[in-house]
Amino acid sequence: MDMFSNCPGFCPSCGSILPELQVKGNVICCNCRQEFQPDVYSGEKSEFTIHFNTYDPSKVFSRTKRESEADADGPVVERKCPKCNHDKMSYATLQLRSADEGQTVFFTCLKCKFKESENS
Numbered sequence: 001m002d003m004f005s006n007c008p009g010f011c012p013s014c015g016s017i018l019p020e021l022q023v024k025g026n027v028i029c030c031n032c033r034q035e036f037q038p039d040v041y042s043g044e045k046s047e048f049t050i051h052f053n054t055y056d057p058s059k060v061f062s063r064t065k066r067e068s069e070a071d072a073d074g075p076v077v078e079r080k081c082p083k084c085n086h087d088k089m090s091y092a093t094l095q096l097r098s099a100d101e102g103q104t105v106f107f108t109c110l111k112c113k114f115k116e117s118e119n120s
Helices: none
Strands: 076-078 088-094 104-109 115-119
Touching: none
Parallel strands: none
Antiparallel strands: 076 088, 088 104, 104 115
């Protein structure tokens, strides 16, 4: 038996959340496809609390950057902005096309916030 064996609503075999108990019939785990008697639910209501990470600015490692780089949307590279000719832009990448093609790189000027993209 594993840690989920006594928890109502969890599969005793794989630990997945079981579907709701129907009016009649057994319950089948959607993950491992095992069938269980309705008594797999203990009949007791259990309450679970999920704790998400919270943002605490006092615990964030701070680096000294120039004011223009502090507002960057990502890593900063030396690239000339086509709009204002500033020499630094931040960038971010996303896979927008199929997996066998390159990523799309989005650049943002640190001075005027002009945005451009490039398929790599």
